[in-house]
Amino acid sequence: MSEGALSARISDAPSDPIFGIVELFRADQRPDKFNLAAGVYMDEQGITPILPSVREAESRILSASTTKLYMPISGDPAYLAAAKTLLFRTVGGAWGEIESAASERVQMIHTPGGTGAVRLAVDLVSRLRPGAEIWVGEPTWPNHTQIIESARITARRHDWITDDARSLNTSALFDAIAAAKGGDAMIFHGACHNPTGIDPTPEQWIEIAQQIAHRGIVPILDFAYQGFGEGLIEDAASLRAFLATGCEVLVASSSSKNFALYNERVGSLAIIGADGAAAAAIASHARMAVRTMWSNPPAHGGAIVSTILGDATLRAQWEGEVGAMRTRIQGSRAALVAALATAGAGDFSYLLNHYGMFSLLGLTDDQLTRLRDEHAIYLVSRGRINMAGLSTTKIPIVAKAVASVLA
Template identity: 40%
Template sequence: MFETLKPQPADKILALVQMYREDPRDTKVDLGVGVYKDATGLTPVMRAVKAAEQKIWESQDTKVYTGLAGDPAFSDVMVDLVLGDAVARGNVAAAATPGGTGAVRQAFELIQMANPDARVFVSNPTWPNHVAILGYLGIETVSYRYFDSETRGVDFDGLIEDLKTAKKGDVVLLHGCCHNPTGANLNSAEWDEVIKVLLETGATPMIDIAYQGFGDGLQEDATATRKVAAAVPECLIAASCSKNFGIYRERTGILMAISADDSATGLNQGTLSYLNRQNFSFPPDHGARIVTTILSDADLRADWQVELEEVRKSMLGLRSQLAEELQRLSGSDRFGFLAQHRGMFSRLGTTPEMVEKLRVEHGIYMVGDSRMNIAGLNAQTVPVLAKAIIDSGI
């Protein structure tokens, strides 16, 4: 049977990681893989996470299953973290998932169950796994304009024009904050216009919020998601705890389904539990329990927020340093967008050939579409990257 299998395309980011490992140069810089790194190149365990794990270790007396949707306490703290009081809790069905990717996958399967003919509108570009999973499930994907390679900002006129072609039964996939891979975000007025189009077309928004707290602040990064959820009759939200809690390997995420009528919540909740059962039965609990412990304890939550804010400001500082160094070397402000972007990523807006030149000649590793992980830099490597960019003629 196995002889009929065909080779699958290699994951470009994982291939880049392997190439970086095999590169003998001491001056090489890894801006590919999307994980936060501190100034020493380490992805540390946050203080609050260590303290929460200690509390769990001391108090937990069973490893029995929690439930198909996970521990309800995890759903409660995550709904509060992402939505605040924007939507009544009784209108939100929620289920824990293996990471934010698991939430995205479950959301797409829910869409397919609800409307087999649904089209999912995705930004150009978007996180590659969005398109890969949609393709695997056989869901029609429609690309909408998003990134302007000239300004390195949002092509908002193109975005609105494309979203106006959506119709009732379609889904519009939006990034809640810190757009991956571009780092370019909508402003408040632009979000209002997107909501207006969603209401006019009847399309359902799905928000992927994977970087809450990495952009403008924990509450600020949730503003757009809350605004959309409060304005539309139905909404899907896929949230990840990997980045803002630093628990990547614990695979901790959640899918929320919001309806205007709380009488629909029971059906939605049952459907989310059913999907979990079909795909992996019970979701992992350790990461979810860490998050629940932190968000339920005033002292741990306060310490977590302090450390998260340190992470956020570190990335903003690196952005500013890089933009300033590029301005000094080029005598131009054409790289000012780097200081305006938010989150871990920015997209240079250059060609794959130039990206390859950076790797071969300068040991700078970034994804072929010119997405670079700002958190992969430190104060010493920023000048190295800036010089490589200018020397390469970007």
């Protein structure tokens, strides 16, 4: 092999912390195995179905579409309008009514999934604020630090939860905000924190947003699970808190989870500028960045979302479907807490204070290996469990297994 070969100086890269475990799960030949690792919604049967509203939208799109032409660099205007309304809907307002600041100060870019939106946000920080660092509260979605580092930016990890991973540690979070320099960026999860399930209250969001604005830090709000916490509008309390400060914000949102469009790769970056001109200027740089990354986004997922949200009947149907997913997740949480107590694993009632699909059970690597080897139960590091991977029959089995590795 020549000294100049790409492979000359390398060993294998590590497997992805989440996709790697899902691969191990797939390779497991045992018939009764439990995938509580993947970050996807599953129904009681362990299936991730196509939502009926999505099927209906797809059949309408198939019969009406006439071309596969490129879209603009910023994506499909119909999707962008729909995604903007979903994000910035006023509390108690009708569909189509958005926060007035959002109509003036927001530019939208259609991205391949939430990952594309986070990647674009990070790329904008590197282009527009050279030398800035990006702060991430650990633990976080492991891809955050990977994305920051692949953009050649320094990721500054900081504490933000209590040692037992059960609740917010506000003083650690405010210390990090005080330590960041003006112009640095900080990533927050808009709702349903992955992996901890710990979300600030609306009042805490207001305090966080005010501190961030005061310190001149650029918030990147990663909003991958809108609707999985308390409701589509309730979950956007974080976003409204930042919008109200007048500071610039980058909001990465995903249609992967709430529309179950995982493999269609659809999401958006909302660029909130100090004013309309600032947003337009930032968006012009975003389009430059997009042109060098994916050029323009895939169309199908965005067409599904805009078809659903643009039709009052389909939209109501979809809101019901999101509500049903949310209710199932909340039900699984409550049933798991009860089953863990019955199995003698201890008091896990703190899980009831968390939101979305995930929480940490606080298990060690050894305990996780035992769960996998002895019980064919797959969780992510620190015992991140996906509540949507549970079912009425699985819950007592999982609870007993957790009790046995904790004993």
